[in-house]
Amino acid sequence: MILPKKGDPVIVQNITGKYGRLHTKLMLEYGTNIAAGATPGKGGQDVEGIPVFNSVSEAAGKTGAKISVLFVPAEFLQSAGEEALEAGIKLLVVITEHVPIRDTLKLIQLAQSKGATMIGPNCPGLIVPSQQVKLGIMPASSFAPGKVALFSRSGTLMYEITGQLTGAGFGQTVALGMGGDPINGTTPIECLDFAEKMDETKAVVVVGEIGGDAEERLARHIQKSGYKKPVVAYIAGRHAPKEKKMGHAGAIIYGDYGTADSKIRALTAAGVKVAMTPAEVPTLLMQSPV
Amino acid sequence: MSFATRILLGANLNHDVLRARAVRLFEYQAKDLFKAYGIPIPKSIKADDLSAVREAFSKLNHPVALKTQVLAGGRGKAGGISIVDDRVEAQKEAQRIFVLSIGGEKPSAILVEEAYPHDSEMYLSVTLDRGDRAFVTIAAMSGGIEVESMSGKVIRKIPLDGIDENFASEVASLLALKGDQAGQFAAILLSLERLAREKECELAEINPLAVGKDGTLMALDAKVIIDDNALFRHPEFAKLHPEDEFEGEASRQGFAFVRLGGDIAVVGNGAGLVLSTLDLVGDAGGSPACFLDLGGGAQQDRIEAALRLVNRLPGVDRILINIYGGITRTTDVAAGITAVLGEGPVKPVYARVSGAEEEEARKLLEGTPVKLFSSAPDAVAAVVQGP
Numbered sequence: 001m002i003l004p005k006k007g008d009p010v011i012v013q014n015i016t017g018k019y020g021r022l023h024t025k026l027m028l029e030y031g032t033n034i035a036a037g038a039t040p041g042k043g044g045q046d047v048e049g050i051p052v053f054n055s056v057s058e059a060a061g062k063t064g065a066k067i068s069v070l071f072v073p074a075e076f077l078q079s080a081g082e083e084a085l086e087a088g089i090k091l092l093v094v095i096t097e098h099v100p101i102r103d104t105l106k107l108i109q110l111a112q113s114k115g116a117t118m119i120g121p122n123c124p125g126l127i128v129p130s131q132q133v134k135l136g137i138m139p140a141s142s143f144a145p146g147k148v149a150l151f152s153r154s155g156t157l158m159y160e161i162t163g164q165l166t167g168a169g170f171g172q173t174v175a176l177g178m179g180g181d182p183i184n185g186t187t188p189i190e191c192l193d194f195a196e197k198m199d200e201t202k203a204v205v206v207v208g209e210i211g212g213d214a215e216e217r218l219a220r221h222i223q224k225s226g227y228k229k230p231v232v233a234y235i236a237g238r239h240a241p242k243e244k245k246m247g248h249a250g251a252i253i254y255g256d257y258g259t260a261d262s263k264i265r266a267l268t269a270a271g272v273k274v275a276m277t278p279a280e281v282p283t284l285l286m287q288s289p290v
Numbered sequence: 291m292s293f294a295t296r297i298l299l300g301a302n303l304n305h306d307v308l309r310a311r312a313v314r315l316f317e318y319q320a321k322d323l324f325k326a327y328g329i330p331i332p333k334s335i336k337a338d339d340l341s342a343v344r345e346a347f348s349k350l351n352h353p354v355a356l357k358t359q360v361l362a363g364g365r366g367k368a369g370g371i372s373i374v375d376d377r378v379e380a381q382k383e384a385q386r387i388f389v390l391s392i393g394g395e396k397p398s399a400i401l402v403e404e405a406y407p408h409d410s411e412m413y414l415s416v417t418l419d420r421g422d423r424a425f426v427t428i429a430a431m432s433g434g435i436e437v438e439s440m441s442g443k444v445i446r447k448i449p450l451d452g453i454d455e456n457f458a459s460e461v462a463s464l465l466a467l468k469g470d471q472a473g474q475f476a477a478i479l480l481s482l483e484r485l486a487r488e489k490e491c492e493l494a495e496i497n498p499l500a501v502g503k504d505g506t507l508m509a510l511d512a513k514v515i516i517d518d519n520a521l522f523r524h525p526e527f528a529k530l531h532p533e534d535e536f537e538g539e540a541s542r543q544g545f546a547f548v549r550l551g552g553d554i555a556v557v558g559n560g561a562g563l564v565l566s567t568l569d570l571v572g573d574a575g576g577s578p579a580c581f582l583d584l585g586g587g588a589q590q591d592r593i594e595a596a597l598r599l600v601n602r603l604p605g606v607d608r609i610l611i612n613i614y615g616g617i618t619r620t621t622d623v624a625a626g627i628t629a630v631l632g633e634g635p636v637k638p639v640y641a642r643v644s645g646a647e648e649e650e651a652r653k654l655l656e657g658t659p660v661k662l663f664s665s666a667p668d669a670v671a672a673v674v675q676g677p
Binding site for chain 1: 667
């Protein structure tokens with residue numbers, strides 16, 4: 001993954017939909033260079049002064065964009081994602097919720113074969129405050145430039161915790177929502193490895209939740225790789241019932257698989273400081289050698 | 291943790307009912323699918339009442355198994371399955387099973403099925419391995435409840451476009467199956483994988499897969515969970531389950547909603563935020579009545595609908611609202627609360643409203659009985675303590 005820089009041209013797919021329009025406006029206000037929109041059959045229109053094309057390849061050809069943000073309905077997401085990857089998009093940010101698991105798996109496979117990165121689905125996107133680049137739906141007011149990289153499975157918890165961080169003087173190099181589905185385009189391990197290579201990033205915050213074993217795998221990776229940067233984590237769902245999807249398709253415990261306790265134990269054993277509440281995250285960061 | 295624990299989706303793990311959003315099929319529905327895909331199952335008839343059980347009994351070879359149709363795990367241990375050989379006994383047992391609740395769930399029917407005498411049992415499933423981001427097949431030479439403790443499991447990653455005969459035969463030989471039995475097994479695996487792929491299952495499981503006296507393989511139980519996000523391609527599964535009044539309304543409104551049985555309704559915007567609020571309530575010694583996620587960008591009418599819903603939810607006597615404003619406007623939230631307060635009696639509301647336009651939102655709520663807080667821990671401490 002390559003972090004977007006100030007001025008990088010960005011395409012919005014389904015820019016003509018309700019959310020596409022709203023968030024194009026908000027992304028533009030933040031400073032993101034939305035260069036073109038793509039909606040089949042809506043070529044020739046414009047949204048917020050941004051030209052709309054019928055296809056991603058046309059939009060990418062006209063603007064040189066390698067980044068696309070997708071507000072495409074779940075039913076059409078797979079084909080829209082394939083279209084973008086075939087058109088040379090290297091960073092695919094999928095905001096769409098309720099994408100079938102097999103469609104996500106197919107897109108991940110295609111992205112890997114094209115050397116591209118997919119963020120999401122069912123995620124708020126990513127934001128790079130120092131570059132004034134916002135690719136997604138997060139409220140800009142919570143974020144500030146700084147030295148902490150934040151990766152979260154949940155959207156609103158990402159805003160909540162970033163708000164607390166910013167309030168405590170910890171700005172962010174990048175904040176990225178990995179998504180609330182059982183399968184995500186980017187894993188926590190990929191995110192941490194990425195943060196390790198970013199010189200400006202001095203500490204990492206991981207926001208996880210019940211379901212799956214991504215946090216346990218991350219803990220093993222931190223231990224095995226001798227991860228250098230301090231990591232603080234927060235895991236939501238310690239009091240969640242079993243066998244219920246808690247809002248996110250991926251937030252579900254089966255038996256002992258996917259419990260918050262298992263994740264907290266694994267992360268703690270790997271030397272990660274685990275906050276018990278969102279408000280405790282900045283406190284634990286202050287105790288880390290940032 | 292063992293792999294099988296990680297992927298095992300239901301054998302005797304929890305008695306909660308999966309009903310609201312996960313589309314888990316009843317055994318008889320799953321077996322209809324098995325039949326359509328050529329997976330061998332014993333002869334059976336679904337019976338909705340006692341007279342249907344009598345009729346089914348007279349049509350089938352004896353003995354028969356009377357199997358309660360619930361989604362909860364552990365139905366065998368709980369007495370939901372009975373093998374009967376004569377009419378009077380069948381009547382008596384069916385009467386008992388029809389009123390037997392398992393994990394709070396009443397049976398939706400009884401499946402009357404010809405018993406299948408067998409020597410041994412196997413396990414076979416196709417399921418999602420989240421960690422490896424792939425579907426896998428799991429097979430073992432012993433069936434039964436505790437899949438995690440099965441020895442000699444075979445686990446194989448399944449390509450997205452499916453498996454072929456070579457793949458299936460290889461799994462059979464890894465299980466040391468030979469001759470005709472290896473052939474039967476491979477055919478069943480091919481069918482199960484095709485079913486899981488075409489119907490977009492998160493899990494398709496045969497446990498047990500029985501080996502009969504004459505060596506014939508037979509699927510004695512069937513568990514199928516459909517990827518609910520793929521229902522637009524499989525509308526036939528959309529209406530399979532009755533849902534309760536509140537879950538039905540919540541799903542029509544587009545809320546994520548889970549009933550929890552306590553006395554504090556927990557409402558917020560964003561699944562992670564509401565989940566984290568449940569933790570705060572639990573840590574403070576409170577007991578949540580429900581989880582309700584309004585979703586992103588919720589406007590005034592949705593706040594109102596959510597508040598009305600939790601206000602009449604049985605068992606609720608306080609309401610906690612936790613909103614981190616962003617795309618959701620805090621002023622919309624305040625206006626929604628005020629509107630519902632104007633309609634009639636509302637249980638005490640404790641609200642944490644934070645983020646954009648917070649000050650205006652506070653002004654809107656001034657003079658109302660709503661208790662306002664700027665931090666989530668403060669709001670939680672107050673709601674747990676109560677009035």
